[in-house]
Amino acid sequence: MPAALAYAVTPAFPPNKSVVDAMESPNIKNMTACDGTDCSEIARKLFNAAGGQGKVIEVRPMQSGNLTLYENGTKESGQFHHQVYTDGRYVYDSRLSSSPIPKGDREQHIKGMNPEGVTISDKLKGL
Amino acid sequence: MSVRKITAPEGDLLNVLYAISPLEWRKFQQRYPEIWVGDHFEKVDRSKCPPYVSFRFADEHGAVIERLKMAIENYSGKVVWMLGKHKRDGLPGINWTIGPSRLWEVKKQALKLDLPPEQYIAQYEPELGPVAYDDLEGLTKHIRQAFSDV
Numbered sequence: 001m002p003a004a005l006a007y008a009v010t011p012a013f014p015p016n017k018s019v020v021d022a023m024e025s026p027n028i029k030n031m032t033a034c035d036g037t038d039c040s041e042i043a044r045k046l047f048n049a050a051g052g053q054g055k056v057i058e059v060r061p062m063q064s065g066n067l068t069l070y071e072n073g074t075k076e077s078g079q080f081h082h083q084v085y086t087d088g089r090y091v092y093d094s095r096l097s098s099s100p101i102p103k104g105d106r107e108q109h110i111k112g113m114n115p116e117g118v119t120i121s122d123k124l125k126g127l
Numbered sequence: 128m129s130v131r132k133i134t135a136p137e138g139d140l141l142n143v144l145y146a147i148s149p150l151e152w153r154k155f156q157q158r159y160p161e162i163w164v165g166d167h168f169e170k171v172d173r174s175k176c177p178p179y180v181s182f183r184f185a186d187e188h189g190a191v192i193e194r195l196k197m198a199i200e201n202y203s204g205k206v207v208w209m210l211g212k213h214k215r216d217g218l219p220g221i222n223w224t225i226g227p228s229r230l231w232e233v234k235k236q237a238l239k240l241d242l243p244p245e246q247y248i249a250q251y252e253p254e255l256g257p258v259a260y261d262d263l264e265g266l267t268k269h270i271r272q273a274f275s276d277v
């Protein structure tokens with residue numbers, strides 16, 4: 001499942017073009033590849049690119065430090081949390097996929113990576 | 128709640144740092160990461176990409192950072208290590224990275240080739256990675272000892 005991240009975009013509800021453009025910008029691409037940059041910084045940038053519309057959501061594991069992600073093509077275990085920007089329909093997670101992912105598909109993906117359970121919330125603790 | 132420790136040897140330094148002061152973010156270069164192949168995960172050998180650990184303390188103390196910096200500078204192993212600073216963009220706090228100094232030294236050359244520094248080193252200085260992974264064990268022991276009173 002993780003490699004096939006070309007999720008279908010619903011034509012009737014296209015992703016936010018400003019955010020898509022931001023994801024393709026050299027700045028966000030550099031942040032995506034940079035190991036010293038964290039997900040919250042990218043999420044905040046994309047939130048700003050959306051003009052403050054939408055929100056940043058956070059995934060947390062049931063046990064602290066036990067979150068597994070799929071980032072930049074590899075499985076990353078041992079994370080405390082993960083933050084991403086969402087416009088409500090799509091999640092824009094540049095380390096998971098260069099394209100927006102329908103929110104439900106992304107939720108299914110993250111739950112599949114963490115079968116012991118996660119919480120997803122817009123009450124951010126990880127800033 | 129107990130915090131899950133990192134079991135990969137190249138991530139053990141993060142366990143040491145967490146014991147010094149709790150972390151709220153951590154990341155490390157895996158030597159044998161799992162990648163998705165077809166319909167399953169497979170381990171691959173990324174020894175040519177040099178190791179690093181990145182982290183942010185939940186409550187940072189300047190004295191701890193200074194002591195950590197000194198410990199890294201005083202370590203004499205096979206590789207020169209450094210503590211790199213990344214001030215978060217638009218958010219409070221600092222993300223720190225401990226890695227071979229070459230990761231910072233090659234940044235300009237890597238940028239010209241549109242490569243992250245670790246991939247540049249994997250391609251042009253492939254002998255560094257395996258040596259650094261071995262040396263990281265020594266550095267981890269050294270930092271653990273330097274903070275043995277904490």
